Amino acid sequence: MDTKEFIQIRRFILKLGKMLHKYGTPAFRLEAYLNEVARYLGVHASFISTPTSLSVVIWSDRHEDEYSHAARLDPGELDLNSLSRTDELANQLLTGQLTLSEADKQLSEIDAMPSPYGKWVTGFSYGISTGAFSLLMGGSWSEMYWSAILGLVVYFWVLWSERSKRVALMMEPVAAYFVAFLACAFSRHFDPGMNIPLTILSSVIIFVPGLALTMGLAELSSRNMVSGTARVMDALMQLFKLYFGAYLGVATGFSVFGENTYNPAASLPYWSTWLAVIVLCFGLVAIFKTRPKHIPWALASALLAYSSTALASDYLPQSIGSFVGAFSLGILANAFTRIANQPATIVAMHGLIVLVPGSKTYIGLNSFISGQDFVNVDHLGQDVFLIFMSLVAGLIFANVVFPTKKAL
Template identity: 75%
Template sequence: MLHKYGTPAFRLEAYLLEVASYLGVHASFIATPTSITFVIWSDKHEDEYNHAARLQPGDLDMSALSLTDELANELLSGKVSLSDADMRLDKINEMPSPYGKVITGFAFALATGSFSMLMGASVPEILWTGLLGFVSYLWVLWAQKSKRVNLMLEPVTSFMAGILACAISRYFDPGINIPLMVLSSVIILVPGLALTMGLAELSSRNLVSGTARIMDAIMQLFKLYFGAFLGVAVGFSIFGQNQFEPAASLPYWATWLAVGLLCFALVPIFRTRIKHIPWALMSAFIAYGVTVYSSIYMDQTFGTFIGAFALGVFANVFTRIANQPSTIVAMHGLIVLVPGSKTYIGLNSFISGQDFVQADHVGQEVFLIFMSLVAGLIFANVVMPTKKAL
């Protein structure tokens, strides 16, 4: 169940070992993004049980993760029996999103529009991007009911976003920044977070899981870019070429508003529980604010390290106070810090030789920022260690 909710392999293995130790069971676990292997044995190995489960890569579900963690705590404290815990796990597994489809759809629109605001888009581009983000959510809904659509979700979503952006440029708003709008409309699907989790697993010497997660994220990125590239090419052939005319960007204070709106929009998307919303908002502002002000006095890469360090300390403080997994609030801050968009921009620059936003040395910058993120979180766990495996 924890694997299903997007828990990194090293934390999942540590958590399972805690439960096994409490139950007095000799056990070993190997977790990867697509499988878990269980080995349980008696004191002198008279009896041994082996089980390998083939699983799909997990999705982030902060509500189910929180409820599962609370259930595990009740089990470890003796408040519920194993049979009762097993029944409640089934209920958590079948539980729908606490926010519903309509609110989640508006959250997609708000998140994509907020991200385009962070990238310096104009007001019309922000509104159009929000509309494209809502269309992307319709594809996500379809993918939940169709295995075929789920397999092609990334390329078909970016493909349709590219065609629709070209149509908007032709009939409604000529001069818009089409590549920026396409990127922003699919930003929820850009696997920057998965890349960071993969690097964190590699740094913890979970080599198989980390390598698998990174390769999966790279393939998702390629599929997104191919769909966007093809969609824009088809759109240009149907509606004609677009001549980008830079419009006036919003003032600097709008970036802080964008951070708040983006984090607030992630609440329904991540299914964060209502009682954790203030913590999630604080994590985003702490991560972004510390990074911005640190970058004034030092290199941006080191500023990202300081921001990730502050985020890690805050997430571990949240764990000590609320007795909940640090992942619940850390994910919101990481979305602000993770340079998934810069990875996409770098891929666009590498293939087409063109930049749709100002981004010098983007490839080197992306690598250094990823390393700074991982290092900051590791240092935070040393300075302010968490008492929970998650």
């Protein structure tokens, strides 16, 4: 291997690694995938990935050429469209359908690609996702409506954060503050009996880091200690920022509009929960930028995860039900990699959103600080811990029983 070829290979690997990091790939998957690509391209490599950095060392067979690179990166956000296309591109390179220079050029095109759904569809998705989550948490039809309206307010802040770095740094607490303040205003003038804390939680659920906590624990279980610890602590800090913003917004709203008295609405029919799961999944399609051809798989993963958990919880403790749901989801995700030759993450993320107890973590924080519960949940802290552990264990067992053929 001459020096010119080595430079071309290491540039491609570095660009591929930064792009996969940008799309929210967990450390253990990113490192394993890059090692596969490096072996195919005929070089040796070592990678260390954390949520905010990527370190790369690449060397030729006899150490004629060596290269090291360490980059400070922003934490990645889920972009399943770009992740899927990047994986397809890497597959074409590994099967000889593309040259290295062609693959490098197409990587740049993928990186500049906008969302396939546009801002209007994405904004609508924020509204229906937050409304659906309110139903999933046992809210009434009116609380679903207000959660959807406030979900659009959250999307306004998301759009603003894309244009302003200063807004991006404070987006979570400020968005939670305005949502909480508006919820108090709606309660005073339009719906006096609404469940304000539940409406606030549903409105900011996109920011609640239950998924990040689960990914962090999965990284810790795979011995990626630095990345796992950093991801867990970042998720906890995001949770604290959200809660502080909501707490300050409610305090301000109550001082301006007066406190409200929550009047529980009549219980909704059981089918509304299943409707909420379906609508939530469709809303997440645009938020996660899932490709249209993967929508049936995404819907199937959410329904399978929720139904298997609900069925198992009828006969077993809830934490064991979450294990069954995660195990079923893991089997489906690994089957997806074999059938579609695409990353398991594309399917797994939609199902995990239904399963992860991020909302329960927020509820527990509210109970700890205020001493009040806005939903009836017993042994909350124990349940959150057991559900997190059950999710990680379910995914690990699924990989043992039906292993995936792809690192991503």
